[in-house]
Amino acid sequence: xxxxxxxxxxxxxxxxxxxxxxDPGRVDxxxxxxxxxxxxxxxxxxxxxxxxxxxxxxxICSTGIGCPSAAIAVEELHAVGVxxxxxxxxxxxxxxxxxxxxxxxxxxxxxxxxxxxxxxxxTVPAVPDYGVLSALVDxxxxxxxxxxxxxxxxxxxxxxxxDEYVDAWxxxxxxxxxxxxxxxxxxxxxxxxxxxxxxxxDGNLVEGTQKGETEADELPAKAKNNVERAIGIALDAATTV
Numbered sequence: 718x719x720x721x722x723x724x725x726x727x728x729x730x731x732x733x734x735x736x737x738x739x740d741p742g743r744v745d746x747x748x749x750x751x752x753x754x755x756x757x758x759x760x761x762x763x764x765x766x767x768x769x770x771x772x773x774x775x776x777i778c779s780t781g782i783g784c785p786s787a788a789i790a791v792e793e794l795h796a797v798g799v800x801x802x803x804x805x806x807x808x809x810x811x812x813x814x815x816x817x818x819x820x821x822x823x824x825x826x827x828x829x830x831x832x833x834x835x836x837x838x839x840t841v842p843a844v845p846d847y848g849v850l851s852a853l854v855d856x857x858x859x860x861x862x863x864x865x866x867x868x869x870x871x872x873x874x875x876x877x878x879x880d881e882y883v884d885a886w887x888x889x890x891x892x893x894x895x896x897x898x899x900x901x902x903x904x905x906x907x908x909x910x911x912x913x914x915x916x917x918x919d920g921n922l923v924e925g926t927q928k929g930e931t932e933a934d935e936l937p938a939k940a941k942n943n944v945e946r947a948i949g950i951a952l953d954a955a956t957t958v
Contacts, residue, residue: 721793784832784900804914826899849913852954871899
């Protein structure tokens with residue numbers, strides 16, 4: 718199969734490193750931070766743009782919400798030659814003191830989702846590539862940013878995150894919960910790709926705040942502003958991996 722059925726791209730169409738926001742609208746926000754950008758394809762939840770940042774060619778590809786669509790993206794990106802993927806997303810904090818607008822770099826993801834179970838046992842860890850993880854942390858330091866570094870949970874059911882789930886995640890020391898990292902880490906590892914993730918906090922579940930509850934927009938203003946800073950860190954990381 719030459720052209721991929723969902724991303725609508727072929728081998729040679731994309732750069733070897735891709736930034737993966739969930740939201741297709743965030744593709745343009747990342748592209749705006751680059752020196753030049755060209756839309757390659759757009760279909761369903763997937764929008765793909767090729768761009769250049771500080772002389773480094775890269776691709777920006779949205780994944781949509783959740784592990785099933787993220788797994789499709791990673792599968793098809795690998796099929797056309799992408800070697801490194803970096804998730805740039807949002808997340809809900811699971812520890813007191815992690816504030817809206819803070820950033821989390823994931824060192825691993827608990828598999829509270831169903832997609833990776835179709836590929837491998839739950840006992841197989843979903844972890845990022847050390848080089849990408851290090852590049853994200855180093856990129857934060859280079860930008861004078863503090864980030865929380867540690868494990869997160871990946872969950873399928875946004876509206877089923879009960880107090881019991883949140884308490885268990887908090888007790889386990891997980892920093893935050895999001896919806897794509899476990900699939901991105903697991904599929905990348907299985908395909909011989911490198912992967913990492915940086916997410917901006919849009920609410921704190923243990924403190925009773927969730928995105929969209931008190932704002933006209935999906936993201937609170939502080940989170941929206943700090944997404945731009947996370948984008949800068951991810952772009953800097955992309956130039957070194």
